[in-house]
Amino acid sequence: MNEWSKAVSASSGASAQAIANAVPGGSTETFGGNRGLQIEERLLFEQSQDGRCGVDLPEPPKVTERLGGLARKTPIGLPGMSEPQVVRHYTRLSQKNYAIDAGLYPLGSCTMKHNPRLNEKMARLPGFGDVHPLQPVSTVQGALELIDTLAHWLKTLTGMPAVAMSPAAGAHGELCGMLCIRAAHIAHGQDHRRRVLVPESAHGTNPATAAVCGYTVDAIPADERGRVDLAAFKAKLGPDVAAIMLTNPNTCGLFESDILEIARAVHKAGAYFYCDGANFNAIVGRVRPGDLGIDCMHINLHKTFSTPHGGGGPGAGPVVLSAALAPYAPAPWVVHERGGFRVVEQAGDNNQAFGRLKAFHGQMGMFVRALAYMMSHGADGLRQVAEDAVLNANYLMAQLKDDLTPSFEGPTMHEALFDDGFLKDTGVTTLDFAKALIDEGYHPMTMYFPLVVHGALLMEPTETESKGGLDHFISVVQALAQKAKTANDAAQWFHECPRFTPRRRLDETAAARKPVLRWRPEAPKAQAAE
Numbered sequence: 097m098n099e100w101s102k103a104v105s106a107s108s109g110a111s112a113q114a115i116a117n118a119v120p121g122g123s124t125e126t127f128g129g130n131r132g133l134q135i136e137e138r139l140l141f142e143q144s145q146d147g148r149c150g151v152d153l154p155e156p157p158k159v160t161e162r163l164g165g166l167a168r169k170t171p172i173g174l175p176g177m178s179e180p181q182v183v184r185h186y187t188r189l190s191q192k193n194y195a196i197d198a199g200l201y202p203l204g205s206c207t208m209k210h211n212p213r214l215n216e217k218m219a220r221l222p223g224f225g226d227v228h229p230l231q232p233v234s235t236v237q238g239a240l241e242l243i244d245t246l247a248h249w250l251k252t253l254t255g256m257p258a259v260a261m262s263p264a265a266g267a268h269g270e271l272c273g274m275l276c277i278r279a280a281h282i283a284h285g286q287d288h289r290r291r292v293l294v295p296e297s298a299h300g301t302n303p304a305t306a307a308v309c310g311y312t313v314d315a316i317p318a319d320e321r322g323r324v325d326l327a328a329f330k331a332k333l334g335p336d337v338a339a340i341m342l343t344n345p346n347t348c349g350l351f352e353s354d355i356l357e358i359a360r361a362v363h364k365a366g367a368y369f370y371c372d373g374a375n376f377n378a379i380v381g382r383v384r385p386g387d388l389g390i391d392c393m394h395i396n397l398h399k400t401f402s403t404p405h406g407g408g409g410p411g412a413g414p415v416v417l418s419a420a421l422a423p424y425a426p427a428p429w430v431v432h433e434r435g436g437f438r439v440v441e442q443a444g445d446n447n448q449a450f451g452r453l454k455a456f457h458g459q460m461g462m463f464v465r466a467l468a469y470m471m472s473h474g475a476d477g478l479r480q481v482a483e484d485a486v487l488n489a490n491y492l493m494a495q496l497k498d499d500l501t502p503s504f505e506g507p508t509m510h511e512a513l514f515d516d517g518f519l520k521d522t523g524v525t526t527l528d529f530a531k532a533l534i535d536e537g538y539h540p541m542t543m544y545f546p547l548v549v550h551g552a553l554l555m556e557p558t559e560t561e562s563k564g565g566l567d568h569f570i571s572v573v574q575a576l577a578q579k580a581k582t583a584n585d586a587a588q589w590f591h592e593c594p595r596f597t598p599r600r601r602l603d604e605t606a607a608a609r610k611p612v613l614r615w616r617p618e619a620p621k622a623q624a625a626e
């Protein structure tokens with residue numbers, strides 16, 4: 097809330113004349129603090145009024161207190177709100193969020209594609225939407241068949257013999273895969289292998305996962321083509337290496353062309369090959385990771401298979417496994433026998449699986465959506481997904497290569513990586529550029545990642561954007577690049593972006609390090625004065 101509107105709300109008892117005489121400060125300020133449809137939304141607790149309620153309830157009958165003196169003595173402190181107030185509050189909050197349903201979301205490495213409404217319709221069928229994981233198995237045969245069918249598609253698309261369905265996200269899938277690798281090494285008396293090789297361009301979750309599993313992380317440098325430096329990689333192999341964690345296509349949007357050689361060398365050294373499958377969208381239907389010598393790979397259903405990216409909500413990151421790692425997969429799994437489907441909840445005595453990863457079977461709602469997506473596309477449609485995703489990214493690259501600075505030469509896969517070379521000596525940074533895109537109504541691209549190039553701008557359009565939509569985005573990026581390079585006041589102008597958001601530049605570090613997660617009532621005036 098700006099200073100002026102604070103004054104107005106503080107003086108809500110003041111006369112209309114007093115308010116009319118006051119003048120908002122800056123040119124973007126208004127009398128009431130709202131700007132057009134951007135409403136200054138106060139917390140529920142700040143909007144609360146004692147005694148207000150959404151429903152009229154009769155006085156409770158007199159009861160004998162049986163809590164042995166433990167009954168609450170002070171008010172419970174719930175906000176007092178009417179139903180329309182609550183509805184407006186949450187509706188307005190929902191509108192503050194940028195979403196794929198609101199516009200192009202070019203966040204690289206995240207595959208922010210359209211979430212088809214057919215998926216939503218299927219997920220809401222009562223037979224899927226209302227099942228409970230503790231229901232008797234005989235009553236959920238259809239749901240188990242769906243999980244089994246989705247597992248079949250995932251295995252077919254990746255060319256892998258097994259899949260663990262329960263991991264709840266990509267990062268959780270990494271944990272699952274690395275625990276499988278660890279279990280396999282333990283089973284083979286190889287637990288002394290403690291080093292995991294991770295390319296410099298890797299997503300932060302890769303080294304984090306390896307560290308959580310007790311491994312030390314050894315970074316492999318990138319070569320000048322943006323790929324793993326093959327010689328440096330081979331030099332790092334040794335009897336203490338447990339695994340390599342490699343992303344393909346990698347986070348520079350490039351296919352790791354030495355992948356067969358890498359797989360051969362990893363296996364020869366007695367280690368396993370973990371592939372980060374977050375970028376599977378670029379190759380789905382065209383390349384089977386199993387054919388590349390991979391031992392395990394997570395699949396982010398919310399990336400490649402169009403399930404919603406829920407803000408920390410129900411995700412799904414199934415992990416496909418090679419024959420060598422399949423025996424170490426976590427329970428539970430679904431088996432298809434004569435007479436129906438069964439859930440194996442506990443591995444047998446001889447089984448060396450690492451145990452359980454999650455309370456239940458995985459995220460049913462996401463499974464339904466992903467399978468609906470696969471079935472509505474078919475095998476040929478999924479192949480076209482990859483082709484169109486790559487086409488769109490190359491279109492973006494071709495249109496922007498003269499205005500921005502492509503980090504590497506040649507065609508790209510599903511995303512286009514630029515560095516901040518084009519901003520040299522302008523006083524404008526990648527961050528400023530991202531903030532200017534917000535004013536233009538776009539969620540910014542991924543910035544400062546991957547770390548292998550300076551001031552990275554990583555853009556992933558996905559296959560679900562039209563040419564018209566891409567052209568508009570391209571023209572905006574071109575205009576901003578032109579402004580940064582030629583305007584006299586470029587640095588100052590960019591530093592002031594974003595201009596049109598409810599809040600401008602936030603102290604993001606403080607917000608992350610010292611989050612204010614709890615509302616406390618203001619001390620009553622008299623007390624505060626003491």
Ligand SMILES: *Cc1c(COP(=O)(O)O)cnc(C)c1O
Binds near residue numbers: 206299301372375411
């Ligand atoms: C998104 C992503 C992850 C993490 O996946 P989540 O589903 O967000 O946990 C890991 N690696 C790469 C390369 C990614 O893009």
